Amino acid sequence: MMARRLIPNLGQWSSRIFGVECDKKSAVYFALRVDRQADPRGKELKQLFGDGKAFSFHIHCEDRIQRSKIYELLQDKVSSIPSTDCTIMDMSSFLPNAKQSASKGFLLTYSSDSPLTEKVIEDLQQVEAVSVCSYFQERDGMWWQKHLSQKGGGSEICPRYCITLTEKPEVCPTVLNIINNDVFYSFEEAYKVLVECRDIIPESQAVLNLVDQRLDLTERGKFPVIVIEGLDATGKTTLTESLTQTVNGVLLKSPPESLAPLRKRFDCEPPLIRRAFYALGNYITAGQIARESSKAPVIVDRYWHSTAAYAIATAVRGGLGKLPAGGSEVYRWPEDLLRPSLVLLLTLDPAERQSRLRGRGLAHTREEAELEANNLFRQKVEEAYRRIEDPACVIVDASPSPDKVLQQVLLLIKNKCHL
Ligand SMILES: Nc1nc2c(ncn2[C@H]2C[C@H](O)[C@@H](COP(=O)(O)OP(=O)(O)OP(=O)(O)O)O2)c(=O)[nH]1
Numbered sequence: 001m002m003a004r005r006l007i008p009n010l011g012q013w014s015s016r017i018f019g020v021e022c023d024k025k026s027a028v029y030f031a032l033r034v035d036r037q038a039d040p041r042g043k044e045l046k047q048l049f050g051d052g053k054a055f056s057f058h059i060h061c062e063d064r065i066q067r068s069k070i071y072e073l074l075q076d077k078v079s080s081i082p083s084t085d086c087t088i089m090d091m092s093s094f095l096p097n098a099k100q101s102a103s104k105g106f107l108l109t110y111s112s113d114s115p116l117t118e119k120v121i122e123d124l125q126q127v128e129a130v131s132v133c134s135y136f137q138e139r140d141g142m143w144w145q146k147h148l149s150q151k152g153g154g155s156e157i158c159p160r161y162c163i164t165l166t167e168k169p170e171v172c173p174t175v176l177n178i179i180n181n182d183v184f185y186s187f188e189e190a191y192k193v194l195v196e197c198r199d200i201i202p203e204s205q206a207v208l209n210l211v212d213q214r215l216d217l218t219e220r221g222k223f224p225v226i227v228i229e230g231l232d233a234t235g236k237t238t239l240t241e242s243l244t245q246t247v248n249g250v251l252l253k254s255p256p257e258s259l260a261p262l263r264k265r266f267d268c269e270p271p272l273i274r275r276a277f278y279a280l281g282n283y284i285t286a287g288q289i290a291r292e293s294s295k296a297p298v299i300v301d302r303y304w305h306s307t308a309a310y311a312i313a314t315a316v317r318g319g320l321g322k323l324p325a326g327g328s329e330v331y332r333w334p335e336d337l338l339r340p341s342l343v344l345l346l347t348l349d350p351a352e353r354q355s356r357l358r359g360r361g362l363a364h365t366r367e368e369a370e371l372e373a374n375n376l377f378r379q380k381v382e383e384a385y386r387r388i389e390d391p392a393c394v395i396v397d398a399s400p401s402p403d404k405v406l407q408q409v410l411l412l413i414k415n416k417c418h419l
């Protein structure tokens with residue numbers, strides 16, 4: 001007997017809002033409606049759902065670790081359909097109160113019959129935590145959302161709800177999702193994620209042990225703390241090493257060496273887990289910065305800007321215009337994380353960076369590969385870097401020779417940190 005799918009009751013759904021990111025520029029929002037009056041504004045829904053078939057997939061799972069794993073499965077499944085057969089759009093479902101983050105999913109529309117698409121829909125209906133809905137318009141002009149239950153075994157329960165266009169919510173669902181799901185704004189929030197995934201990722205306990213042994217110092221010492229940020233192959237390693245020697249400083253990096261053996265394991269996890277790992281790396285490094293900056297200048301190779309910029313650029317689908325505007329709360333520095341004296345962002349034109357990357361060797365991580373394959377992702381990372389505040393990055397042109405870049409940086413440090 002197939003386990004009965006938990007179809008959310010109307011109470012939970014009656015006020016749900018669905019946001020569909022239709023393309024790089026716009027989104028359509030609709031909500032379930034209790035009354036059943038035809039909605040003359042249905043033409044946007046007609047455009048959204050098209051003349052063919054339309055299905056949405058959402059995850060209903062209380063456990064956020066499981067939810068993040070199932071979302072990756074869902075993403076793999078829907079992206080296995082050739083784009084010639086269908087249109088896939090990001091869809092989020094959320095309750096109007098701004099505190100609750102959205103449940104991420106997809107809207108799939110297609111006109112001509114495609115066995116592969118039908119197979120994917122069939123397969124996803126078998127995944128208990130995935131809620132599959134179809135969308136159709138009746139002769140009276142009303143649009144309906146119908147929940148599809150698993151085939152076979154349980155009896156067909158197919159509740160359906162009227163839907164109607166609704167206004168764009170005050171807080172965009174993707175921003176809701178970023179906070180403490182993709183980017184962590186406190187130590188406790190990141191720590192909780194690793195505790196929750198101990199059962200499925202045994203290495204989490206090793207990370208938690210290292211984090212528990214961290215230096216719980218949060219105050220910067222009397223010497224300057226300079227963070228060097230930038231995309232891969234902009235020259236961070238070269239500059240941090242020469243700069244550390246020149247100022248007789250201490251070189252640190254995030255994630256710290258102690259987490260290096262575990263990094264590969266967490267780099268292949270969903271964003272929720274991977275970012276919590278990197279966030280905890282920043283807190284370990286912060287303790288080391290606090291200790292070392294009481295004795296000498298500290299140079300850091302990547303820190304919170306990298307964690308936030310890569311996370312935001314990954315979480316926000318679509319173009320640069322979809323990034324949260326400057327000043328958004330997603331760009332704010334965690335209150336409990338040691339702030340550096342100065343953050344320098346090395347920038348380089350793509351062609352020069354490519355040639356340095358070739359000179360250095362192949363990309364190692366999935367993220368580095370993504371950076372090279374996806375110009376838009378790279379632009380979003382760079383733009384997210386620039387929008388992070390308190391402290392904001394100071395832009396450095398990294399195209400001159402290593403020595404000239406070093407001289408430029410020494411001047412900046414002298415002016416800004418009186419070193
Ligand atoms: N360090 C660090 N890297 C992150 C984070 N989030 C994503 N990444 C990405 C950035 C890079 O594409 C990739 C490799 O990071 P790193 O630059 O730290 O590693 P790698 O040993 O290649 O050092 P290098 O590129 O030579 O500075 O991981 C984060 O929070 N911290």
Ligand SMILES: Nc1ncnc2c1ncn2[C@@H]1O[C@H](COP(=O)(O)OP(=O)(O)O)[C@@H](O)[C@H]1O
Nearest residue numbers: 232233234235236237238356359360400401402
């Ligand atoms: N200012 C520079 N001019 C030319 N080549 C550079 C410069 N800085 C670094 N490189 C070279 O570019 C490659 C990447 O430099 P690296 O310091 O490893 O960058 P990152 O740490 O940002 O990935 C290396 O082969 C390095 O020798």
